[in-house]
Amino acid sequence: MALIKTQTHQPIAHDERKQARDCNSLLLELENDNPMARRWAARDLADCPAASAALVSRLQLEDDVSVREVILTTLTVMGNEVAVVGLVNCLRSEKVALRNEAIEAMKQLPDEVAPIMRGLLADADPDVRIFAVNILESLRHPEVESWLISVIDHDPELNVCATAVDLLGEVGSSASREPLLRLKARYTQVPYIQFATDLALKRISDG
Amino acid sequence: MAAISISESEFEKFREFFYRKTGIQFESSKRYFVDKRLEERIELTHSGNFRAYFTKLRFEASGAELQQLTNLMTVNETYFFREEYQFQCLVKSLLPEITGRKRDNTPIRIWAIPSSSGEEAYSIAIYLLEFWAGINDWDIEIISSDIDTKILALARHGQYSVRSVQHLPEKLLRKYFTRQAENYQICDDLREAVEFTRVNLSERIDTRAYRNFDIIFCRNLLIYFDDASRKAAAETFYDAMKPGAYICLGHSESMSRFSSLYKVRKFPEAIVYQKPLLEAR
Amino acid sequence: MKRILIVDDAATVRLYHRQILEAAGYKVYEAVNGIEALEKSLQQPFDLYVVDINMPKLDGYGFLRELRSQDIYQAPAIMVSTEAQTSDHQQAFAAGANAYLVKPVKPEQLLIQVKLMIGEARG
């Protein structure tokens, strides 16, 4: 026994993609018992735009994180309306992991998410509004600062504002100064807001 | 143009951002080191000041500038027995676990990517021969890959500078190398023990054939990737690994920034990531 | 000096908690998500964890579940989250939390919990 070179020269084991690769059989594969098969199906479904609805519903049930990750990647590649709506619905899920995975996927879709951002930031559920601010963190979009300003000026929920302030310390310009001061004045009794607005203001004036 | 300088809170702002993105955390004592490199990039990108540069860093769609800067902030050279504690972990913890649960006697497969000029893959080979008794009972395949064909040619050739071998114990140097003028030539037995192949980790077609590995070393590569490519790499590795297989990253790298696919495992020598032994239904 | 790991993806929150705890004489460490927190806790022992729930990659519940299954010193953990519902409290305790605070916390509130969990600082 010893150090050996690959006998085959092709370290290929076998190709897991047994099924013919048409959209219908891929959809069936998505329900396969073997996570590896589901993963490959989810990956190859990127070429079947009509499959986004099926991917979205699989996502909600899927327990294997490796399969969920692939589904999310495929949905981000598709980036169509069904995919985006599906991701938004995940924000309302009871499963924390799924919610956070959806947030990360949506960060990759500035053009598709931007048009619905106002709606998300006005959602009745404060948790969804916090998630929307989380999405803004890495969303490469010119309106991010103005969205955040409108959050801290208007959102009734303290924690939504707090999340927005955290981000304004990073992306804020002088345009954020007055709104931050207003927020600070609104919550004089809340030490965290005093701390966070001061920090953001300092960073903005130094930057 | 006035000299660019970085203020205290700009440093803080950058430090937090960079930590969030890469997991690399600079102590305040590193301020000078960080400032110098930031100033250099601000100048070279004609950003004028930190603010403009930071905006570029955050919002540039390609993430290219962030990668440039990461390159500057990390030291990148490779040498024999670099981060040796991982090789100790390999022979003392990982291989015993693998052989303990292995039901057949097919070869144990190790993939080291990126190979660069080969020091890492050869170090693994030397470590196995020297410090792992199991080598008498098991076959081991070592495959090492890089995107750069020139560097692969060097790896196959196996000639190294004094600097590159300086951490090797004298005894091993004499056993496995011969002196050639300024350099050290690695012996043919080792050259034959490692298979070097060209692979772009970010190219699905390139990696498709790489399957059934028991252990992957991926050190000092992901740190240069953007978020999306790191995530894709984590998925590629997942498919390349057997259930229960292990992956070792470089010492300043952590899966925590880009993937939740793997279990974090603590061994006495190192922290290693493991693909779950049993996949969920 | 007692060592506390703050696990939160929001930089401002980490800094806020850090300042409160450092002023009280604790040594503070940070992690931005559950995986990093797990890596750090496997590398060095902590006396207490202050953990957010919603975080990318591995959330607070997931972190505590993993942590509690590890063969290391099991320090107490305070969950700190914006979620105020009883079901969240229950889930947190089931995952292995020892106390629960709703964000944003007041400094004295945090310090009281911390002292309850690990005793006086400067020890």
Ligand SMILES: C[S@@+](CC[C@H](N)C(=O)[O-])C[C@H]1O[C@@H](n2cnc3c(N)ncnc32)[C@H](O)[C@@H]1O
């Ligand atoms: C700093 S070296 C790491 C060497 C060694 N693993 C170590 O830790 O000492 C980085 C190497 O990554 C290779 N590389 C860069 N991009 C790559 C890619 N997409 N796929 C494979 N290798 C890549 C480069 O050619 C270079 O040789």
